[in-house]
Amino acid sequence: MKTLLKNGISFDPQTYQVKPIHILIEDDEIINVSETQMEKLLTDEVVYDLKGNLVIPGLLDCHTHLSQSFGRGIYDNLHLTQWLVTMSNKFNLTEEESYQATLLGCVEALKSGTTTVAEMASAGPHLDACIQAIADSGLRADVCTAIGDYQEGENPPPDMTTDQVLDVMRNMHKHWHGMYDGRITVRVSPVGLPACTEELIRGSRDLANELGIGIHTHCSEGETETQDAYTRFGCSEVEALEKFGLLGPDCQLVHDIWLTEHDKQLIAEYDCSVVTCPSTNTKITDGMPPMPDLYKMGVNIAIGCDGEASSGTYDMLQEARLVSLLGKVHTMEADVFPAETVYKMMTVNGRKSIGFDARVGEIKPGFKADLTIIQYPAPHLIDERRLMSNLIFSATGTDVLSVFVDGKPLMWQRELLHLDEQKIMADILQTMRNADHLLI
Ligand SMILES: [Zn+2]
Structure with missing residues (x-):
């Protein structure tokens, strides 16, 4: 046709x-x-x-947790460390809530001009419901899941072993990769070094190589969490990821705030893509992302809206504006990140970071x-x-x-044209009115 x-x-x-x-x-x-x-x-x-x-x-949102749309407005005033603990303890959705919350996020993203998401689904046992909602929404998606095998800080301990985590990723690939005429693809995703063992990081690289797919992980987001790498591994988070073989051009590193000069050099040297999420970084006080430094070193920078429970928005145009403004005030150089540069970040740079055979x-x-x-x-x-x-x-x-x-x-x-938006909104409003278990 x-x-x-x-x-x-x-x-x-x-x-x-x-x-x-x-x-x-x-x-x-x-x-x-x-x-x-x-x-x-x-x-x-x-x-x-x-x-x-x-x-x-169509805009590429290179890091989302779409089911967090139900957490919008609940956890506004928490610092990252407390936010992580609160989310782990309180943000538990049923299967139906996971589907509805993800679909709600998709609708917002679509209506804001996003056509592709790199979704790190944080739904635990309801992972399939989240991916199904994305598929039903019509969005293109590179999906993975927020999964680890090590207790991060005061978070509850994970209930899965390293092998079980790798099995979840493998099964996700088996069931979803290439579905919907290739509109859904899958990526390997150790959630972030603070919640992963060395074995999981090494196993993730092996699995990605075996399946021929990329890697998506949080990196150096919080000051405290990043410092923990020195205690556990005797080096910085990025240095540990390098030592365990994770870094490479197929690797998307999300956030990248608390970086040493050597970390920045490693990211550039290994040709990793960086995904910056400025609304989250400012709203839950992660810190100031040093994107201008990485940009000047030739690193490919894409943009993500992250989850609404931390960012409050799936509007990529707002995120792109904030990337530029933060870069200017961070460097005090008014010509850092002009409009054309951040436009490329949410289009061609996003494509480079995700792959998709370079066709979006x-x-x-x-x-x-x-x-x-x-x-x-x-x-x-x-x-x-x-x-x-x-x-x-x-x-x-x-x-x-x-x-x-x-x-x-x-x-x-x-x-x-493909969804009954009024009915979706009415059903979700009803669900949210009964979702007091999410409140703090
Ligand atoms: Zn995230």
């Missing part, structure tokens, strides 16, 4: 100036991109008139038709010569009009 998106505007990938765009899609793939009007080719071709609105690649994050023939349409003009998005800057510093997810994944319109003119 062919689909034509006509009469849009988009950014030139070199100059970032806007130009007209018409996009022809066959099934799930972009087959032609043109500045001039394309003739209607076939009688069964479906045509969407974009009426001058702005088309950008750009609008060109041969790529997946994952597209986000932004309303233009709007009071804060008028001057077309400065539209990139205005998109990053003035727009939010509510400016997103329409979203396509795999060439299918999941949202058109703010209406979800």
